[in-house]
Amino acid sequence: MIGNKVDDQMELISHFYPQIYSQLAQQQEEETVKPQRRRQKNKVEGRNNTSEVVMRKRKLLSEEQVNLLERSFGDQHKLETERKAKLASELGLDPHQVAVWFQNKRARWKNKKLEEEYSKLKTQHEDTIIEKYRLETEVLKMKDQLCEAKKKIERLLLERKIDISSNNSPTSSIFSMEQSHFNLGKFGMEGQLMDNNMLFVADYQSTYMTPWDD
DNA sequence: ACATTCTAATCC
DNA sequence: GGATTAGAATGT
Numbered sequence: 001m002i003g004n005k006v007d008d009q010m011e012l013i014s015h016f017y018p019q020i021y022s023q024l025a026q027q028q029e030e031e032t033v034k035p036q037r038r039r040q041k042n043k044v045e046g047r048n049n050t051s052e053v054v055m056r057k058r059k060l061l062s063e064e065q066v067n068l069l070e071r072s073f074g075d076q077h078k079l080e081t082e083r084k085a086k087l088a089s090e091l092g093l094d095p096h097q098v099a100v101w102f103q104n105k106r107a108r109w110k111n112k113k114l115e116e117e118y119s120k121l122k123t124q125h126e127d128t129i130i131e132k133y134r135l136e137t138e139v140l141k142m143k144d145q146l147c148e149a150k151k152k153i154e155r156l157l158l159e160r161k162i163d164i165s166s167n168n169s170p171t172s173s174i175f176s177m178e179q180s181h182f183n184l185g186k187f188g189m190e191g192q193l194m195d196n197n198m199l200f201v202a203d204y205q206s207t208y209m210t211p212w213d214d
Numbered sequence: 215a216c217a218t219t220c221t222a223a224t225c226c
Numbered sequence: 227g228g229a230t231t232a233g234a235a236t237g238t
Contacts (some may be wrong), residue, residue: 058221058234100235107216108233 061101065091069098073105 059070072087079087079102088095 060222060232060234081231097234103215104235106235110215 061091061093065093069101069105072100073109077109079104126172 068087068091072083076083081100081198084095084098084102088098093096
């Protein structure tokens with residue numbers, strides 16, 4: 001058969017002169033709009049056998065073809081038989097080619113979506129790390145402030161103890177002095193954490209003051 | 215559906 | 227001109 005002979009020739013050309021072959025093939029494809037045929041079995045045979053010539057008539061789709069396919073894909077990712085046939089005739093392609101294009105397109109699309117999702121999660125993760133670091137720093141600062149506040153309270157309590165043991169003055173004067181100490185303490189605190197510290201001081205006061213109030 | 219192969223085109 | 231890449235086509 002003549003067709004087979006031509007194919008054999010092309011096969012040889014494709015093997016030895018791939019560039020020339022691709023030009024010829026492209027020309028042929030453009031002249032005869034006839035879609036390319038499915039390839040026949042062409043595994044590369046055997047480990048030490050001479051490698052078989054692999055013949056694959058691959059033709060890039062034209063821009064218009066791709067545009068139409070893209071638009072169609074935009075409408076719907078699935079391709080039912082009817083739409084496939086319609087598209088194929090509009091594009092001058094083998095319906096199988098259209099099916100393959102949709103198959104590959106779905107794969108590319110899925111891949112793209114996965115990559116988008118990945119980079120989204122990645123930036124989210126990075127933001128979270130930064131926030132975690134910020135919070136950890138804040139915790140350290142607050143611990144430090146708490147430590148300072150405790151020291152201050154210890155000092156105040158110590159001073160007060162000394163006052164009690166060495167002074168016989170009325171309790172009312174002690175009380176007022178002590179209030180002023182705490183007031184000083186309040187203003188000694190800094191920043192936005194002041195409210196919390198004030199609460200803490202108040203709580204500390206009510207809990208630990210009672211024994212001496214008796 | 216997914217993995218893989220293979221090729222045409224492009225980059226350096 | 228060889229390494230890389232996109233994507234058409236094949237294999238499972």
